Amino acid sequence: MNREELIQKYVRFFNFIHTLLRADSSPFYRVIAYTLEIYKQWELCRFRAVGLPLLMLENIIPPLSRRDDEFESKLLASETIIHNSNLIPSSFSWGTITFSHGSKQCKRTFRFLKCQLLPRTVLTICSETLFNVRNHLSTNTFRRLHPSTPVVFRMTDFANSHEYPEAEKLVVSFLKSSMVSWTSDEAKRALEIFFRTPRFLKKYDVVTVDIAKQPSCTREFDMKDTLRFRVVSVEGKSVDTSEEFDGVFIVSLTTTVYEVESISTFAPPSQLKSFIPAELGATYSVVPPGMRLYFQKILSWIQPFLYEVRPDLQPIFILNGASGCGITFLLSAVANFTGLGFLSVDCYDLVSNVQSHIVAASKGLSKLIENNAPCVVELFNSEVLSSDGDGIDSTQIFCVLSKTLYTLTAKTKYPVILVFSTSNIDSFKHNFITLALQRLSIDKPDEKEKRQLLEWLASKNNLHLNSDSKEFLMSQTSSFLLGDLERLICSS
Numbered sequence: 001m002n003r004e005e006l007i008q009k010y011v012r013f014f015n016f017i018h019t020l021l022r023a024d025s026s027p028f029y030r031v032i033a034y035t036l037e038i039y040k041q042w043e044l045c046r047f048r049a050v051g052l053p054l055l056m057l058e059n060i061i062p063p064l065s066r067r068d069d070e071f072e073s074k075l076l077a078s079e080t081i082i083h084n085s086n087l088i089p090s091s092f093s094w095g096t097i098t099f100s101h102g103s104k105q106c107k108r109t110f111r112f113l114k115c116q117l118l119p120r121t122v123l124t125i126c127s128e129t130l131f132n133v134r135n136h137l138s139t140n141t142f143r144r145l146h147p148s149t150p151v152v153f154r155m156t157d158f159a160n161s162h163e164y165p166e167a168e169k170l171v172v173s174f175l176k177s178s179m180v181s182w183t184s185d186e187a188k189r190a191l192e193i194f195f196r197t198p199r200f201l202k203k204y205d206v207v208t209v210d211i212a213k214q215p216s217c218t219r220e221f222d223m224k225d226t227l228r229f230r231v232v233s234v235e236g237k238s239v240d241t242s243e244e245f246d247g248v249f250i251v252s253l254t255t256t257v258y259e260v261e262s263i264s265t266f267a268p269p270s271q272l273k274s275f276i277p278a279e280l281g282a283t284y285s286v287v288p289p290g291m292r293l294y295f296q297k298i299l300s301w302i303q304p305f306l307y308e309v310r311p312d313l314q315p316i317f318i319l320n321g322a323s324g325c326g327i328t329f330l331l332s333a334v335a336n337f338t339g340l341g342f343l344s345v346d347c348y349d350l351v352s353n354v355q356s357h358i359v360a361a362s363k364g365l366s367k368l369i370e371n372n373a374p375c376v377v378e379l380f381n382s383e384v385l386s387s388d389g390d391g392i393d394s395t396q397i398f399c400v401l402s403k404t405l406y407t408l409t410a411k412t413k414y415p416v417i418l419v420f421s422t423s424n425i426d427s428f429k430h431n432f433i434t435l436a437l438q439r440l441s442i443d444k445p446d447e448k449e450k451r452q453l454l455e456w457l458a459s460k461n462n463l464h465l466n467s468d469s470k471e472f473l474m475s476q477t478s479s480f481l482l483g484d485l486e487r488l489i490c491s492s
Contacts, residue, residue: 047085049151051127054078055210064113078126079200079248081110084118092158096246099133099153101145106136107246108202109162131268131339132205142374142413144266144339146307164200167249169256171232175206176262177341177372178228184259190227191257198252205231208268226336228267232260264373264414270336286333288456290449291326291482294442298334301438302376305415306338314409316418316435318382320425321442324483327421330442331378340417341375343368347382347420350401353392362404374414382420386429398431405435445482450474453482457489 052060057077064082088095096109108129118124138145145151174187182190194209201207209227234249270286287295298317305315319327328344335342345368350361369377385401386394409416420436422428433439445453454473458465465473477485 047087047121047123049123049125049130051130052124054126054128057082057124057126061113064115075198076111076200078129079108079110080113080126082113082115082118082124084115084122085120087123087155088112089158092160094159094162095155096157097153098156099137099151101137101149101151102139104137104139106133107156108133108248109157109246111162128208128268132202135206135266136204141265143308143415144306164248164250165236167201167234167251167255168237169233169235169258170201170249170251171234171258171260172229173232173260173263175228175230175267175341176264177375178225178267179262181225182227187227188257188259191229192253195251195253195255195257198250200248201231201234201251202246202248203231203234206265206268207231208270226270230263230265264371266374266414267339267341269339286337287330288449289452290445291330291453294326294330294440295333295337297440298330299337302334302338302340302417305417306340306374311410313437314406314418314435315415316405316409316437317420318425318428318433318436318439319419319421319442320439321421321423322444323423325442325444326482327442328378328380329482331376331419331421335376338376339374340415341372342378343372343375344378344380347379347384350379351384351392351397353390355396355400358397358400362400366404366408369408369416370412373412373416376417376419378419378421380421382432383422383424383427385420386427386432394429395431398429402431402435447474450477450485453485454489457486460489463489 054077057080058074060082061077061080062073092112094109094111096107099106099108110125134145134151137151172191174182179187190209199207207229209229234251236249298319301317302315304310305313319331321327331344332342334340345365350358350365352358352361369375385397388394405418409418420432425433425439425441451470451474454465454470473488477488
């Protein structure tokens with residue numbers, strides 16, 4: 001008998017004693033009840049929640065719920081927990097969980113599906129739903145809850161079925177960082193397409209609209225950034241004020257949607273770009289294998305600033321690499337992975353031989369960043385900031401820009417990560433280098449990394465490359481970097 005079975009045996013014994021003595025208020029009974037409560041708390045604290053992308057869950061869940069309608073199973077993917085534990089009695093398939101951290105609480109009802117392949121201490125849940133739960137529990141609006149922060153949860157209600165109330169009115173606020181390439185009319189049109197499939201939403205949820213993946217979507221939004229919005233309020237036809245109601249409504253085309261002023265806040269992180277169930281090998285992550293070390297390094301720089309305020313440190317970094325090596329791609333991937341916006345600014349726009357123009361450009365940069373925070377900002381062609389000539393004084397530029405950046409990071413409540421990118425770090429003056437906390441050089445890919453890049457790009461664009469095609473491309477693209485390879489694959 002293993003340790004867990006032994007514990008379960010003792011629990012059954014304690015429950016038996018509990019039944020016998022439940023009318024008794026003796027010290028012995030209180031000890032038994034207290035012991036049971038300790039075990040229950042331990043049982044709830046030993047689980048680790050793992051977030052999976054909704055796209056992946058939509059393909060995993062139907063086989064696990066064989067007797068259910070496939071469309072309904074996919075529909076409920078965001079509200080499903082897959083487990084291999086005794087969290088919920090086997091006679092029930094729905095349960096309400098109350099999550100808590102400090103004084104904050106969040107209640108949500110989930111459908112539970114059992115999978116024997118999972119470790120007994122792991123729960124899988126939609127990553128966006130998990131993000132929203134943790135977001136609800138964050139005690140600092142302008143910082144995210146650290147992943148290692150324990151969240152206490154307790155099961156409250158069990159049921160064999162659950163019906164979500166239909167939303168009559170939905171008020172949303174688009175995230176400023178996601179509205180850079182969208183007009184208001186385009187965003188409304190995207191929401192209309194998005195809600196053709198019913199969605200489960202709760203007040204203050206932040207939602208990603210993967211519009212290009214909607215089955216009824218045309219290619220009109222192919223070149224757009226990912227659209228995200230926050231639920232300001234959601235109301236049903238009849239207001240349920242009971243304690244059991246978790247605040248989640250089902251939103252569809254029958255719901256009237258209103259838009260209010262855009263806001264700044266964190267977005268759900270993007271962890272996976274594609275999932276093809278027929279071929280697991282076709283699944284590809286946010287970065288190709290050859291660039292993961294760079295990705296992890298940059299991520300390690302940025303993450304501390306997402307979870308706590310660091311007034312003693314300015315999040316300014318330098319990336320060096322040949323044009324087309326993938327610096328912008330890496331920073332964009334890190335921003336998506338961490339739920340931050342991404343801006344790319346040409347430093348030539350900040351350079352002038354007239355001081356008033358430099359000041360005006362710096363103020364414009366500051367306003368742009370403030371409007372899109374929290375975000376990662378790439379300042380590319382940054383070597384130009386250190387060049388003198390044609391009446392340009394790099395020292396003057398440094399004084400104005402450094403003051404602007406320090407003021408910006410100090411007064412902006414949300415984290416702003418600033419990255420100078422350059423193809424010639426040797427031309428940087430010492431004063432600019434001292435601004436940065438860290439520096440990193442992106443090297444040209446070797447043959448193995450280039451092969452991985454080709455395979456990743458082909459998978460990303462749903463292209464099949466046989467071995468002969470790969471060898472031919474490898475031989476013809478010896479000097480190509482990521483940008484060149486991407487243009488080549490996309491054009492094919």
